[in-house]
Amino acid sequence: MSGAFTLAIDAMGGDRAPEIVLAGLDIAAVRHPGARFLLVGDEVKLSPLLHRYKRAAALCTVRHTPDMIAGDLKPTAALRMRKASMRIAIDAVAGGEAAGVVSAGNTGALLALAKIVIKTLPGIDRPAMAAIGPSGRGDVVMLDLGANVACDTRNLIEFAVMGDVFARTVLGLPSPTIGLLNVGSEELKGDDRLRAAADFLRASHLSSQFYGFVEGHDITAGTTDVVVTDGFTGNVALKTGEGALKLMGQMLRQVFNANVFSRIAYLLARPGLERLREWLDPRRYNGAVMLGLGGVVVKSHGGTDAQGFAHAVDVAMDMVVHRFNDGIRDGLSRIGSQQTATGRRNGSSEPDAASRADTEPRTAQG
Amino acid sequence: MSGAFTLAIDAMGGDRAPEIVLAGLDIAAVRHPGARFLLVGDEVKLSPLLHRYKRAAALCTVRHTPDMIAGDLKPTAALRMRKASMRIAIDAVAGGEAAGVVSAGNTGALLALAKIVIKTLPGIDRPAMAAIGPSGRGDVVMLDLGANVACDTRNLIEFAVMGDVFARTVLGLPSPTIGLLNVGSEELKGDDRLRAAADFLRASHLSSQFYGFVEGHDITAGTTDVVVTDGFTGNVALKTGEGALKLMGQMLRQVFNANVFSRIAYLLARPGLERLREWLDPRRYNGAVMLGLGGVVVKSHGGTDAQGFAHAVDVAMDMVVHRFNDGIRDGLSRIGSQQTATGRRNGSSEPDAASRADTEPRTAQG
Numbered sequence: 214m215s216g217a218f219t220l221a222i223d224a225m226g227g228d229r230a231p232e233i234v235l236a237g238l239d240i241a242a243v244r245h246p247g248a249r250f251l252l253v254g255d256e257v258k259l260s261p262l263l264h265r266y267k268r269a270a271a272l273c274t275v276r277h278t279p280d281m282i283a284g285d286l287k288p289t290a291a292l293r294m295r296k297a298s299m300r301i302a303i304d305a306v307a308g309g310e311a312a313g314v315v316s317a318g319n320t321g322a323l324l325a326l327a328k329i330v331i332k333t334l335p336g337i338d339r340p341a342m343a344a345i346g347p348s349g350r351g352d353v354v355m356l357d358l359g360a361n362v363a364c365d366t367r368n369l370i371e372f373a374v375m376g377d378v379f380a381r382t383v384l385g386l387p388s389p390t391i392g393l394l395n396v397g398s399e400e401l402k403g404d405d406r407l408r409a410a411a412d413f414l415r416a417s418h419l420s421s422q423f424y425g426f427v428e429g430h431d432i433t434a435g436t437t438d439v440v441v442t443d444g445f446t447g448n449v450a451l452k453t454g455e456g457a458l459k460l461m462g463q464m465l466r467q468v469f470n471a472n473v474f475s476r477i478a479y480l481l482a483r484p485g486l487e488r489l490r491e492w493l494d495p496r497r498y499n500g501a502v503m504l505g506l507g508g509v510v511v512k513s514h515g516g517t518d519a520q521g522f523a524h525a526v527d528v529a530m531d532m533v534v535h536r537f538n539d540g541i542r543d544g545l546s547r548i549g550s551q552q553t554a555t556g557r558r559n560g561s562s563e564p565d566a567a568s569r570a571d572t573e574p575r576t577a578q579g
Numbered sequence: 580m581s582g583a584f585t586l587a588i589d590a591m592g593g594d595r596a597p598e599i600v601l602a603g604l605d606i607a608a609v610r611h612p613g614a615r616f617l618l619v620g621d622e623v624k625l626s627p628l629l630h631r632y633k634r635a636a637a638l639c640t641v642r643h644t645p646d647m648i649a650g651d652l653k654p655t656a657a658l659r660m661r662k663a664s665m666r667i668a669i670d671a672v673a674g675g676e677a678a679g680v681v682s683a684g685n686t687g688a689l690l691a692l693a694k695i696v697i698k699t700l701p702g703i704d705r706p707a708m709a710a711i712g713p714s715g716r717g718d719v720v721m722l723d724l725g726a727n728v729a730c731d732t733r734n735l736i737e738f739a740v741m742g743d744v745f746a747r748t749v750l751g752l753p754s755p756t757i758g759l760l761n762v763g764s765e766e767l768k769g770d771d772r773l774r775a776a777a778d779f780l781r782a783s784h785l786s787s788q789f790y791g792f793v794e795g796h797d798i799t800a801g802t803t804d805v806v807v808t809d810g811f812t813g814n815v816a817l818k819t820g821e822g823a824l825k826l827m828g829q830m831l832r833q834v835f836n837a838n839v840f841s842r843i844a845y846l847l848a849r850p851g852l853e854r855l856r857e858w859l860d861p862r863r864y865n866g867a868v869m870l871g872l873g874g875v876v877v878k879s880h881g882g883t884d885a886q887g888f889a890h891a892v893d894v895a896m897d898m899v900v901h902r903f904n905d906g907i908r909d910g911l912s913r914i915g916s917q918q919t920a921t922g923r924r925n926g927s928s929e930p931d932a933a934s935r936a937d938t939e940p941r942t943a944q945g
Contacts, residue, residue: 347826348826349826349829359762362762362769362770363770394815396725396728396810396811396814396815403728403811404728404729404811428814428815428818429814429815429816429817429818429819429820429821429822430818430819430821430822430825431822432819432822433819433822433823433825433826434822434825434826442815444762445762445769445770445812446811446812446815448762448794448795449760449762449794449795449808449812449815449816450795450815450816450819451795452794452795452796453795453796453798453799453816453819453820453823454795454819454820454822454823455795455796455823456795456796456797456798456799456800456820457799457819457820457821457823457824457827458823458826458827459796459799459800460713460714460715460799460800460824461823461824461827461859463715464855464858464859465831465855467851468848468851468852468854468855469848469851471848471850471851474847474848475847475848475851477844477847478843478844478845478846478847478848479844479848480844481840481841481843481844481847482834482835482840482841482844482845482848484837485833485834485835485837485841486834488834489830489831489834492830493827493830
């Protein structure tokens with residue numbers, strides 16, 4: 214790792230910014246001593262924090278701006294705020310000063326700005342948002358989590374390619390398995406869009422990793438390492454799963470607080486319960502990533518704490534250090550320039566995936 | 580309740596049929612002494628069971644058929660099996676011999692047969708599958724759970740009407756709140772289809788019950804009593820939520836089995852943990868219902884036990900006794916014949932809901 218590994222940090226994004234941001238960088242600084250942070254925000258507010266968080270300060274360069282994008286600002290309005298901390302941080306990635314950006318600010322604004330300013334990678338139709346979550350068989354990558362409410366066959370194929378590289382990069386899996394989320398596992402389930410994507414993947418360089426269709430319960434079962442879906446379904450599935458775990462946590466608290474016996478029970482089982490709580494800790498999974506852009510873009514949860522923000526920085530550094538985008542370029546070249554060419558020639562965003570699959574032999578470029 | 584309350588029972592559907600079916604009816608017989616069951620299946624297999632389950636036998640009339648629809652048979656093939664137990668049970672509803680049918684057999688076949696043989700209610704474009712699940716604020720009704728992979732504005736509006744009546748009928752709520760599942764709660768979130776459905780509902784007779792958009796985590800939070808969504812999203816959300824609860828259950832078992840202290844902890848907290856387990860027991864929520872058909876159609880989980888099957892019978896009896904379909908007819912008349920007329924005249928299944936909303940004053944027929 215060298216000083217070239219610079220992340221632009223939106224110091225002003227998130228519920229308790231900039232305090233949490235600096236506290237998070239202070240933790241991240243220990244884990245990434247070779248990193249550099251371009252800290253964008255209000256100098257008046259940042260100065261005292263830099264005095265307090267000295268490990269962070271040692272890696273930070275401050276770029277002053279008094280402007281910031283509010284959490285409820287519409288993306289169209291955010292695009293006009295050229296001096297906002299988030300914008301300047303994103304500009305730094307577009308200009309090559311930083312390899313990636315981390316922000317806990319307005320998600321819609323971050324996605325819109327990143328798409329317009331940093332731009333998508335050549336060959337990618339639409340960037341996707343991915344995150345990591347817990348399962349019974351290790352961590353699982355899911356995408357898209359809401360960047361695209363509607364997705365076509367081509368988008369789903371690209372998400373599979375990006376999910377594969379993300380799981381290799383951040384989870385360190387040599388050959389992650391990939392599932393396409395559907396309402397049943399049989400080949401005939403779902404709509405044409407899903408079936409065409411599955412047909413294409415079965416014949417692509419990902420064929421040995423492609424498991425086929427998976428269902429909602431397969432996400433937490435860990436049936437595959439990567440779960441690919443459209444942004445609407447992925448967003449609902451993510452929040453539903455989180456909601457179910459939260460409900461169970463609340464109920465357990467009630468059980469253990471019920472009487473003196475249950476309170477003793479809690480104390481006796483505490484080490485295991487604490488491990489379970491840590492394992493499911495949302496902070497451990499903080500850092501949704503926008504994949505398919507010309508730089509690394511990580512969104513931290515707006516309500517997270519310093520540990521959570523530090524984890525988002527970890528994810529960004531993993532992607533920078535392991536040259537995530539080189540992996541994406543390689544994956545895209547393997548699914549063939551045909552895909553993009555066919556789609557554009559037809560003037561359609563949904564190329565005939567099945568026919569592409571026929572002209573793309575299993576061993577192509579393998 | 581009188582002898583007129585007859586349910587046709589597919590005795591041969593499900594993993595452990597007909598044993599579980601008879602055992603389930605034996606439990607249900609105690610709760611519904613006024614019910615009558617038209618038991619359709621193989622007499623040779625049913626006779627010894629009727630001797631064993633005498634409370635069930637007292638309410639049963641057997642209709643013999645040796646044929647049954649296998650769990651993996653395609654719906655198109657199932658439609659040709661005119662002597663199958665499921666088909667004869669459905670025929671009994673279509674012919675007016677029974678008010679409803681309960682089957683633990685092939686879901687796709689049941690849905691296809693019910694739609695074709697029993698037919699949809701006048702004014703309903705597509706039937707939906709609904710079920711009840713647990714939340715932090717009481718039971719929640721969700722629909723569609725997979726009957727319709729793609730849904731338009733009109734379908735979503737009809738699902739809201741049916742979900743309202745279902746929650747009144749089965750949960751006994753006088754004025755259930757209704758949410759439309761989306762990727763965010765702001766009015767601008769989602770696609771045109773969702774926004775048009777929301778606009779329509781805000782101006783309909785359901786306006787005071789309509790909460791607006793809800794997100795995945797709102798399902799288990801119990802933000803609304805009814806959650807309306809398309810069949811693809813609903814199916815994924817249901818299975819994802821179940822999967823998350825199952826994962827947590829497995830993890831808890833590991834925690835309590837870890838050592839002698841945790842085993843003692845389990846014993847101390849056992850009453851509360853048992854209550855939690857019972858509360859989340861899938862058998863308590865067994866019985867997915869196909870709404871919008873000319874009779875009551877309840878699908879029991881294929882792998883459930885006698886308690887679960889009895890619960891599916893409970894749901895069917897609730898709907899029969901409380902004249903569920905009369906409620907649907909009333910709800911449909913309140914959202915106006917305009918909706919159906921507009922949709923059909925345009926030759927489109929997605930009428931302009933916003934303009935309909937304008938011509939449908941809040942107080943119409945209220």
